[in-house]
Amino acid sequence: MSADCIFCKIVDRTIPSPLVYEDSEVVAFQDINPQAAHHLLIIPRQHFADVGEAAAAGEGALLGKILTVAAELAKARNLAATGYRLVCNTGKDGGQTVRHLHVHLLGGRPLGWPPG
Ligand code: 5GP
Numbered sequence: 001m002s003a004d005c006i007f008c009k010i011v012d013r014t015i016p017s018p019l020v021y022e023d024s025e026v027v028a029f030q031d032i033n034p035q036a037a038h039h040l041l042i043i044p045r046q047h048f049a050d051v052g053e054a055a056a057a058g059e060g061a062l063l064g065k066i067l068t069v070a071a072e073l074a075k076a077r078n079l080a081a082t083g084y085r086l087v088c089n090t091g092k093d094g095g096q097t098v099r100h101l102h103v104h105l106l107g108g109r110p111l112g113w114p115p116g
């Protein structure tokens with residue numbers, strides 16, 4: 001738990017946000033400002049500021065778990081056939097606005113590339 005972290009508050013239920021998935025390590029919920037018909041955030045319960053901090057802490061298995069959960073959620077939403085995108089914005093240039101590691105799952109429309 002990191003004080004003043006909005007995603008830690010979602011994990012500990014201080015901020016109510018319906019969870020679409022939860023287990024002992026990972027939770028997922030709808031993005032408050034969805035950018036596609038399907039826009040979920042998959043996050044670890046434990047606070048890491050970003051993917052680099054989790055990697056430096058030796059949390060490779062947890063990072064793999066987050067991607068596995070994302071793929072399972074995409075499949076459960078019938079996005080596997082049409083495709084989807086997983087995004088992990090990191091740091092200022094990466095456009096990260098919430099400093100709690102998260103992976104976006106975006107799907108339900110064709111997504112442009114390259115990113116802005
Ligand atoms: P980032 O820009 O850090 O990659 O993504 C942060 C995401 O968190 C944004 O897409 C934003 O809409 C979402 N977000 C920010 N605050 C909240 C919140 O309180 N609840 C939920 N469900 N999503 C949030």
Ligand code: ZN
Nearest residue numbers: 005008047100
């Ligand atoms: Zn946090």
